Amino acid sequence: xxxxxxxxxxxxxxxxxxxxxxxxxxxxxxxxxxxxxxxxxxxxxxxxxxxxxxxxxxxxxxxxxxxxxxxxxxxxxxxxxxxxxxxxxxxxxxxxxxxxxxxxxxxxxxxxxxxxxxxxxxxxxxxxxxxxxxxxxxxxxxxxxxxxxxxxxxxxxxxxxxxxxxxxxxxxxxxxxxxxxxxxxxxxxxxxxxxx
Numbered sequence: 369x370x371x372x373x374x375x376x377x378x379x380x381x382x383x384x385x386x387x388x389x390x391x392x393x394x395x396x397x398x399x400x401x402x403x404x405x406x407x408x409x410x411x412x413x414x415x416x417x418x419x420x421x422x423x424x425x426x427x428x429x430x431x432x433x434x435x436x437x438x439x440x441x442x443x444x445x446x447x448x449x450x451x452x453x454x455x456x457x458x459x460x461x462x463x464x465x466x467x468x469x470x471x472x473x474x475x476x477x478x479x480x481x482x483x484x485x486x487x488x489x490x491x492x493x494x495x496x497x498x499x500x501x502x503x504x505x506x507x508x509x510x511x512x513x514x515x516x517x518x519x520x521x522x523x524x525x526x527x528x529x530x531x532x533x534x535x536x537x538x539x540x541x542x543x544x545x546x547x548x549x550x551x552x553x554x555x556x557x558x559x560x561x562x563x564x
Contacts, residue, residue, distance in 0.1 A: 373397045373414065377407030377433065378422040378451065383474070387420060390478040404428030408436055416446055418485060420472075423452040431461050434469075444468070447492035449484050451476075460533050467491065 374396050376387045384400045391398065399414065401407035404425040411419065411433075419437070423430035430450065437443045448469035452458050455473060470488035472480065 371395070372417040373399065374418045374420065375399050375401065375407065375410055375414070375416045376420045377401040377404065377425065377430070378420070379403055379425055380422075383422070383451070387481065390481050402426075404430060404433045408433050411437065411443065418447045418449065418488060420449045420451060423450055423458050434462070438468075445492055447485070447488040449488045461530060467494065 372395055374387075374391070376384045376398060378384050378387075378400075379402050381402075384398075384402075388398045388400075399410055399416075401410055405427040407419075407421070407425070408428060421430050421433055425433070430452075434448075434450065437446070437448065449472050450458055450466075450469050451472045451474055453474040455471065458471060468491055470484045470491060472484040476484075
């Protein structure tokens with residue numbers, strides 16, 4: 369009699385099977401999703417005791433799934449384990465310490481898996497600082513999310529880190545664009561030289 373329903377969202381079959389095999393037999397019913405979109409559909413359809421979410425997923429990223437979960441007051445209470453082989457990809461979007469979910473570094477063993485599940489369960493019971501209106505504010509882009517309202521940082525504690533990360537990415541992309549423009553100019557000059 370499986371009384372704990374767990375959702376494992378990971379595009380790697382090996383990881384999904386590994387989680388299923390590492391959990392104590394008989395206590396858990398494990399459902400699987402191979403991409404973010406499939407995972408989100410299951411989250412909306414079923415009630416889970418725990419969600420294990422890979423951060424890099426096809427169709428819809430783990431980051432997008434995470435945002436959807438956080439936008440729904442009833443889903444926010446579900447214990448969550450975020451998995452990734454590269455922690456920096458997670459910290460780029462969500463700054464540490466992770467208050468509302470547990471991070472599990474890939475590859476992992478049974479002890480690490482069980483430990484992260486227990487930690488996620490404990491974190492899910494912690495009271496939230498954000499008001500219940502975050503879901504609607506986050507969803508429709510209203511309630512002062514444009515950066516001019518002082519309540520934004522209280523409602524979205526990670527927004528300044530996200531903005532900083534986006535600015536860094538934009539700067540990096542601009543540098544790449546400038547480099548490509550320079551290369552294109554050189555190619556055009558070379559072609560003009562050959563035509564003469």
